[in-house]
Amino acid sequence: MARPGDFLELVGGIPSELGRVGDAPVSHSAAASSLDTHGTTVIAVKYRDGVLNVGDRRATANMAVMYDRAEKVLALDDFTLIAISGSFARAIEIVRFLKHAFKYYSRRELQEMSLDGKVSEVSRAIAGNLPMAMQGIGAFIPIVSAYDPKTNEGRIFFYDGMGARFETAEFGAAGSGSERIRGAFDYIIRTKKPFREMTLEEALQECLILLDIAADLDAATGGFAKVLPVAKAITKDGIREIPAEQMRAIVAAFKPSE
Amino acid sequence: MSLTPYDWNQSVLTRMEYIEERLRDGSPVVGLSLPEGVLLLSLRRTQRKVYEIYDRLIFGGIGNQSDIETMRNAAIDFAHQEGFQRSPDDVTAQRLVGSVLSPALKKAFGDPFTAPFVFRGLFAELGDRQEQDAFFALNFDGEFKNENRFSVVGPSLDAENRMIELLHTNWEGAQDRQSAIRLGLETWATGKIHARRVSFGRTEEDEEVEIQTVAQVLKEELAQGTVEVGLLERNTPRESKFRLLRPEELDSALAEYR
Numbered sequence: 001m002a003r004p005g006d007f008l009e010l011v012g013g014i015p016s017e018l019g020r021v022g023d024a025p026v027s028h029s030a031a032a033s034s035l036d037t038h039g040t041t042v043i044a045v046k047y048r049d050g051v052l053n054v055g056d057r058r059a060t061a062n063m064a065v066m067y068d069r070a071e072k073v074l075a076l077d078d079f080t081l082i083a084i085s086g087s088f089a090r091a092i093e094i095v096r097f098l099k100h101a102f103k104y105y106s107r108r109e110l111q112e113m114s115l116d117g118k119v120s121e122v123s124r125a126i127a128g129n130l131p132m133a134m135q136g137i138g139a140f141i142p143i144v145s146a147y148d149p150k151t152n153e154g155r156i157f158f159y160d161g162m163g164a165r166f167e168t169a170e171f172g173a174a175g176s177g178s179e180r181i182r183g184a185f186d187y188i189i190r191t192k193k194p195f196r197e198m199t200l201e202e203a204l205q206e207c208l209i210l211l212d213i214a215a216d217l218d219a220a221t222g223g224f225a226k227v228l229p230v231a232k233a234i235t236k237d238g239i240r241e242i243p244a245e246q247m248r249a250i251v252a253a254f255k256p257s258e
Numbered sequence: 259m260s261l262t263p264y265d266w267n268q269s270v271l272t273r274m275e276y277i278e279e280r281l282r283d284g285s286p287v288v289g290l291s292l293p294e295g296v297l298l299l300s301l302r303r304t305q306r307k308v309y310e311i312y313d314r315l316i317f318g319g320i321g322n323q324s325d326i327e328t329m330r331n332a333a334i335d336f337a338h339q340e341g342f343q344r345s346p347d348d349v350t351a352q353r354l355v356g357s358v359l360s361p362a363l364k365k366a367f368g369d370p371f372t373a374p375f376v377f378r379g380l381f382a383e384l385g386d387r388q389e390q391d392a393f394f395a396l397n398f399d400g401e402f403k404n405e406n407r408f409s410v411v412g413p414s415l416d417a418e419n420r421m422i423e424l425l426h427t428n429w430e431g432a433q434d435r436q437s438a439i440r441l442g443l444e445t446w447a448t449g450k451i452h453a454r455r456v457s458f459g460r461t462e463e464d465e466e467v468e469i470q471t472v473a474q475v476l477k478e479e480l481a482q483g484t485v486e487v488g489l490l491e492r493n494t495p496r497e498s499k500f501r502l503l504r505p506e507e508l509d510s511a512l513a514e515y516r
Contacts, residue, residue: 011339078497100342103498107310107334238496 005109007101014097014128036137037061039072039091041177041214041221042083044145044156045185045195046170047203050235051145051154053083054207056177056215057229058222068222073230077102078238079147080118085175086140090132094125094140115148119157119165127163143172147234154234170195177214177221184210200233204242205250207231212254224251261370269370277398278414280322280376285483286412286421286449287318288442289382291391292433295491295499296382299442301483308488310500312337312349314384316488320411321398322376329359329379351383355394355402364400374398378411384490384499410445413453421449439487439511447472450479476515485512 042055055072084091133139215223231242300307393409432441
């Protein structure tokens with residue numbers, strides 16, 4: 001049966017550059033994974049007025065740094081951000097798909113897709129990508145942040161490789177560097193204060209330091225020494241990119257110890 | 259049963275009359291290019307009149323509601339498919355109207371065994387600069403006209419010509435939003451007045467015609483209907499460039515007609 005407003009149905013699936021979904025599995029090989037550029041550490045925290053997302057800029061393929069100006073925090077619409085880690089090619093393609101899917105729905109149906117509908121659409125896209133991820137390439141994990149107009153608060157969702165979605169109360173992180181800093185979030189919450197009580201400035205400062213620690217401990221994560229991270233905040237007024245000057249001031253005060 | 263050329267000619271004429279008759283009571287749509295963006299204006303009693311098609315495309319139509327919906331959905335489908343599979347930059351009003359909608363309308367109009375579309379539509383495209391703005395006015399027989407500064411669709415071709423005349427003289431002096439809305443309203447009323455005269459079977463020169471002024475018509479219509487103004491903003495930090503103006507944004511322009 002036709003589902004009105006369903007973009008997946010309109011385009012007949014998300015095209016894959018790496019063969020059809022369900023093709024014979026390819027064994028994980030160095031050759032294949034060196035084709036696959038990966039994005040790393042992204043962080044999302046709930047602060048006083050909404051959600052803040054911060055991502056480093058490094059994209060790597062095996063041991064090579066492919067790009068040091070990668071954008072990993074992207075707007076899906078005026079109140080939804082997606083922060084991506086994992087295969088860059090697939091992530092960017094799926095972000096493009098999701099953007100179109102949300103807009104297609106709202107333009108055709110003349111109402112916004114519900115937040116629940118949006119986060120389920122992300123699950124669907126990850127699950128659809130699973131056969132490729134099983135071949136050893138193309139896996140990606142996003143964090144979705146949104147401002148919920150129903151409850152007037154920021155919300156953060158994270159996913160596993162199969163598309164299961166989980167909602168987090170305080171923070172979310174994904175990518176290779178995120179494992180290294182996971183405990184640090186809890187340390188901040190217990191010793192300082194919960195992120196949701198912080199101002200934007202305070203939350204931004206914690207996130208930038210966390211990101212730099214991740215960069216120290218994970219070779220695939222770029223810190224803030226060379227290129228500034230990307231930071232975006234969602235509030236009831238929509239998405240705002242944090243200006244570079246604001247980050248530079250914080251970074252200058254917190255240079256890693258000599 | 260076979261059709262002779264005479265039958266075909268006859269059927270086209272009958273269809274044309276049928277469609278023109280049904281369009282006569284419609285509410286015109288006026289499109290204006292401004293430095294801040296492109297604007298579509300109409301008055302409505304019940305259903306929406308101005309719709310977002312794609313990132314830089316909006317649409318307003320006149321005719322049978324279900325035909326307007328069919329055209330709107332066809333436009334949205336094409337735009338999103340093309341925008342995802344190629345690039346949003348390849349979605350233009352020229353392609354949408356010229357290669358997708360116009361041939362379909364022509365086909366339906368010329369085929370005596372299908373119901374013709376009772377439809378006139380105005381598509382507006384936002385350019386990077388004002389001189390790149392484009393309007394495409396599409397008629398039920400597949401004919402279309404393109405314009406850069408302003409355009410209309412109205413209840414009859416005569417009414418449209420009157421409206422265009424008015425815009426020709428006044429467009430240059432109406433480049434801020436408030437005066438553009440006032441010009442749009444006056445153009446709208448001009449189209450409405452002209453269509454009414456013709457629908458009473460009278461001509462302009464007829465002495466008995468009660469001459470209604472633009473002000474009278476607007477006073478009457480504003481009491482019963484709502485002004486709908488859709489704007490595609492050229493410089494906005496938001497993800498969506500389109501928005502419907504809020505009632506309080508229209509108040510000052512409407513005040514003098516109430």
